[in-house]
Amino acid sequence: MRDPVSPLGNASFDGFCKIREIGPLGMISLRAKPDVKELAKAVKAAVGTKLPAQRRIEIAGDKACGWMSPDEYILILPYGETDAAMAAIAKAMGAAHHLAAVVSDARAVFRVEGDKANQVLAKLCPVDLDALAEGELRRTRAAQVAAAFWKEGDGFTVVCFRSVASYMMGLLSHSAEKGSELA
């Protein structure tokens, strides 16, 4: 089977921060309530992390599980492993009410890297970045589109919908232009 392509073919931009489109990453949207006891098991089986608390993302190597809403989680894993993860979820959840859907191709993922990475996001998102905790997954708006991000390594990982990938790339690049540092 041919390899899938990421929306922008891993485009990148060098400004006062480095912007890179990464992926494709495997992603699964998993909906169930945390009080369903099978859920933690399913997450563990699929990506090996514990169930994240409100607004947290649990990262384990190249896999992660993020809290999206009181009954929705995002599982992140290598692109090719989603089938196995879906099977593991189905098995663990059994008859418990849930919905799992592969959404790997519905997303675009960016890295914003550098010690002023927060300034790039501060130009686009109505979020108090100083108050963003380690391991916090923030869903918000970047200019005119929905986005989610978390701190990771020397910057941020930013996720948006695939169809607006080039818009997001444009926003991030514009905001990272050299000379436009906020401080």
Place this chain on the structure above:
Amino acid sequence: MSTRLQKGGRLIDRSRAATFTFNGKQLTGFAGDTLAAGLLANDQMLVGRSFKYHRPRGIVASGAEEPNALVNMGEGGRFEPNQRTTTTELFDGLTATSQNHWPSLEFDVGVVNNYAARFLPAGFYYKTFMFPRFAWKHVFEPVVRQSAGLGKVPQGPEVDRYEYAYAFCDLLIAGGGIAGLQAALVAGGAGKRVILVEQTPHWGGRAPVDGDVIDGISADEWVKKTVQALEKMSNVTMRLRCMAAGVYDHGYVLADEKVADHTPGDGRPRHRLWRIRAGKIIAATGAIERPLSFAGNDIPGVMLASAVRDYVVNYAVSPGDRTVIVTNNDDAYRTAIALKEAGLEVPVIVDARTNVTGDLPAKARAMGIRVEAGRAVVKVKGAKRVTGVAIGLQAGEGAVLEEIACDAVAMSGGWSPVVHLWSHCGGKLTWDDAQAHFRPDATRPPTNQDGAAMVATLGSANGQLSAAAALADVAAQLGGKAVTADTVHEAALEPVWIMPQGAGHKLKMKMFLDYQNDVKVSDVQLAAREGYTSVEHTKRYTTLGMATDQGKLSNINGLAVLAGALNDKIPNVGTTTFRPPYTPVPLGALAGESRGDIFQPLRKSPMHGWHEAHGAYMEPVGLWRRAYCYARGSETHEQAVQREILNARANVGMLDASTLGKIIVKGPDAGRFLDMLYTNVMSNLGIGKCRYGLMCNEQGFLSDDGVVIRLSDDSWLCHTTTGGADRIHAWMEDWLQCEWWDWKVYTANVTEEYAQIAVAGPNARMVLEKLGGMDVSKETLPFMSFADGTLGGLPVRVHRISFSGELSYEIATPAGHGLALWEALIEAGAEFGVMPYGTEAMHIMRAEKGFIMIGDETDGTVIPQDLNLGWAISKKKADYLGKRGQERTHLASPDRWKLAGFEALDGSVIPDGSYIIADGFNGNGQRNTQGRVTSTYYSPTLKKGIAMGLVKGGMDRLGDVVEFNTLTTATVKARVVDPVFYDKDGEKGNA
């Protein structure tokens, strides 16, 4: 004349000259100058013409309150009208031209208005220009418009870029004078997250100019020391050139940072618009000096006393050799002293107060300056420049006692706190009799989301005008280590609103309140006389305070004159509303980064690039771009569309349908939920099957349609229209979260996970078979079923559904494979004559089949019953969304317009948008109608015009001939026909 002094100038750098031009004349200033300072240094006092009378206008102020000195600045894509010279930093290469005159600044034809001023009082235009009727628009208005306006019209496209930035803090302090700095120091020291913004390029405000001594050191030194201390605090952010423009609800503050106005073209964003969310806002925004109202107070050379002082101290610019001071307070004496110390002449200080005491007058007198108490400027002499003043008694009616030659007049009518930020969200003011100004009433602040005070004011903005009082105010409100300034004893001011107090009408017609809009004392009195007694009426009738300075100089004087005319107290008259922004903000800055490629998100399907590379004409559909058609060579769009249709009908076509919404609905109650959502039953759909469904809103009106497929026992996938994906998903979640929250249903919007391609036409199956990988035969995959598998090695879900009426497969594949699948199909289809087709071909093909289109046959007022879709409305269900709405009398009426097909008798295409005429006229004289066209096309398949539309009686009218209107008096006669024009038995789609 005004000129550069040899010594001094705390803000200029004499080692760095800046060359600039004004009206083509090359001039030189220094780095650190404002443009106004640079102009004055070159004796350019006359800088513009007023709005109405085109009177000569000079520089009055030294800051944001300047009403007159506005220029056209820059060139091409950097041209900007109405730039305020007093807040524009001078830079090398700056070009400016004066405004509102023709042919030249010195000789302006518009000045005839000045000579006719007597006939042009406030509101004169409401009383005339009424006859003949057409004359306002065609004769008078063009003249008014041409003579009004100020700056020229920008021409070039914008060349600069802009950006937004978000910031959060406990405390936002607007104003970097000593009160703001000290407040930041205290709050920063207490660990608060502080943002301190200052609109000018300098910290310290007026204190250094006024020569204040703080904590035993000069204000200059204290400011430097404090700024250094603040810079060390990581919890304090400081921004110069950043103007807090407006306070909005819940602690939201807009601030405009002029990042590169003074360094144009250096690649940085020109402005940055800060969107700050503050726990609390402190307005330490200072105060603005008021002019005095005496005749000729608008002649170039008459300036605010504080501005004169600023130009001398900050920029070493002398506004004149001989400056007469006119005042009602002690502060103006500082200007006299500063002028004297700079070696300039002050022939007299005209003080309206009969009793002049206080430290500063004493000092002035000691310096040998003549002080005349109880005196008034009766009028200023001069035309384009002050040549002298006539002096009389303030208590008199204008008899001249003495004339004194001078080339500048420095006036001071007292100070008014800058309360804008306090007032934007409703902070109330109180009248301070002693200082004759409105100041914030701390007991009635604007409130935030918790109902708590949102804004506080400090220092002069709070009516604490002296350095000592301002710093004491900080200590009182914020605590912290006490900082003291040396106290200078100042005697009370005496309110003076008209000078001299008994001035007659002739003088009052020359006393200007609003310099830019040419509003005089006599105008306000006229408004009061005519009954425009509410302060808002007066403002609007006279245009007082409506100029680009928004009344920063004129409001209080105007209110006082109005109060006088009404024989009422000033606080009873009240103020007009303060609205953002504090000073004008470029629209470009307000639009932020949003322009060009990132004006709005442009949603792209995975095959978007392919379409563009293959000549597609793309049309906006919501935020998406979809291929309208793929014109080849010299084809017109119309020809391309026809070719695409004929090819799909004869061979095979391909449509990018990726934008259609796809929503998974899963759970034990999913079937029940879908039965509520759709008008028909979805719970009994067989696994592996497809069913067309309709959704209505609660009103009963059709809102979306699409094919639903059953994936498993407890899961369905609902297709929506392109525009419906997010809307319908939100709609589903709304009902699940807010009404039926105990139902066990989850939804997931997977629209963007899949690319979707419609392969339609008699050869469609052959194309898929060529790719291979799964059985797509009629037997295995009959019409209205779907199957998962692979095609050409790519994972796919293939649906046997058809919107074109042809044998059709809609193939979904993960978006990352979309382009690969598309290209594979194009390649495999080559031998079968495959061609891509666009949205217009799709529209026409579905119309040939009589399929309705959301947005064409529906418009938000159409119910499914109108469209003969009764078959898709379950009669068995007790309830579905919209059912009750459809039972309302008007929706259940037999008189509703219903769907039918139409064919013009002459085979032509019925005009898009036309109505079916009925006999007679309604009560309002409008022609009666009985229907309208909803879709109308030339059908290349049938070689004639076809149309769908709504007509009273609908299909009961088959065979009737009706008349459609056109945009001429002609009508188009058309026959009511079956809307299915092509393949009535559906054999092709079923093949």
Place this chain on the structure above:
Amino acid sequence: MKRYSVFAIAREAMNYHLGWEKAWGNPEPKKDYDVIIVGAGGHGLATAYYLGKNHGIKNVAIIEKGWLGGGNTGRNTTIIRSNYLQDPSAAIYDKALKLYEGLSQDLNYNVMFSPRGLLMLAQTHHEVRGYLRTVHANMLQGVTTEYISPARVKELVPIINIDGPRYPVLGALYQPRGGTGRHDAVAWGYARACAAMGMDIIQQTEVTAVRSEAGVVKGVETSKGFIGCKKLGVVVAGHSGQLAEMGGFRLPIEAVALQALVSEPIKPCMDVVVMANTVHGYMSQSDKGEMVIGGGTDGFNNFTQRGSFHHVEETLRALIETFPMISRLKMLRQWGGIVDMTGDRSPIISKTPLGNCFFNCGWGTGGFKAIPGSGWAMAELMAKGEPGPLAEEFSMWRFKEGKFIDESVAAGVAH
């Protein structure tokens, strides 16, 4: 009342303009009136004016909480047009437009009606079809409109960016008779004419209760005491809900904020009004030279006359895309008004459950342009007790029947 004219100005000029009469007085309320109108905005004053002029009812008081013309009349973007799609809307707005055309002469007060033409840009194929529908409807309604080409748009509005990039202009619905008027002058002109007929305009007086007996209105309690009346007309826009509650019933109304702004003035550069509904913005240039700009409403109930600033930003982004040169202009002032929105965004001119009490409200974002027509229709309704053809379809009961007058159907039409 002395007439206004150029001769009057010349005469008064000789006397320093000391001889002008009051445009309206400041009367104390009488004990009762034939008719009380609550709300001295444009609609209320126009209602009173046509009650007097058309129906001879002059024993009228107009009661105003604040200052006359101080609500939405004084804070809108002054656009006047009648290119509506639905018959009832087109009828009343065109009646208004026709009255506007002669209003300065009728009132002897220059309201500066300027029929400079109005364009609604079509920037998607869907919008093209919507406006083609409107132009066909207008044809049958007797409303003169045209559908014009992009080239003609460019001719009329040279500063427009016709080619996009994002939303190329595909055409426009053009109403040459549309334009602007001076909003304050409309209120002032009607007020002066009402005062001249002997009507009392009572400002700074708040209505606190509606008094009724046996389901028929008897008068209103106010901050200046009880004032009796035989008929009551309520024309208070954003505050209609509160007044209805005093009358004991509920209206299908929600009050939201609508914002507008002006730029600093520049020399004339745009002689028509342009509305761009795809991108949600509209703009005209005032006689002072300011670009007058409006956009969409906030989405939540709000009585503060302040809106949320992001709507202003959205509007400006859109307009800069359409008119790139305005990027270099500056926003001088922005403000908000409270608009009363009904379930179908069309107005209510109606009898009510309370006898002899009539409501005129729900004009949403489109009230200014309707003022004369609205006053005309309301006066007819109040004088006769039954609606005439202009008001007939605007009953408050139409929602129950599902008989909407929905203007949003052609293309998202802002005002």
Place this chain on the structure above:
Amino acid sequence: MLILECPYCGVKADETELSPGYEAHLKRYGPGSSPEEFEAYMFARKNPKGVHFERWRHAYGCGKWFLAARCTATLEVFGTYPAQSGEPPAELQAKIKAKRPNWEGYK
């Protein structure tokens, strides 16, 4: 520019992250209801100048609908709570009553 705290994810959300949804606690009237009931459900709105209960969706966030009690005259927010509430929480009602003694209650 409102801030409302999403009761589901705890984010103090900016207005631009939210979608408004007008009056809360409406009772749905379906088939079988009287014309008056249906009209009241669809159209008659409280529209108070004062305490208002309304719906908001954390659209650029967790996607959940929640309810807010807000003063339409001052924009003060008394509290937010989940959409799955038949009526405003008692403590919220008490808080509002304390702040607005003349408030007549949410019905």
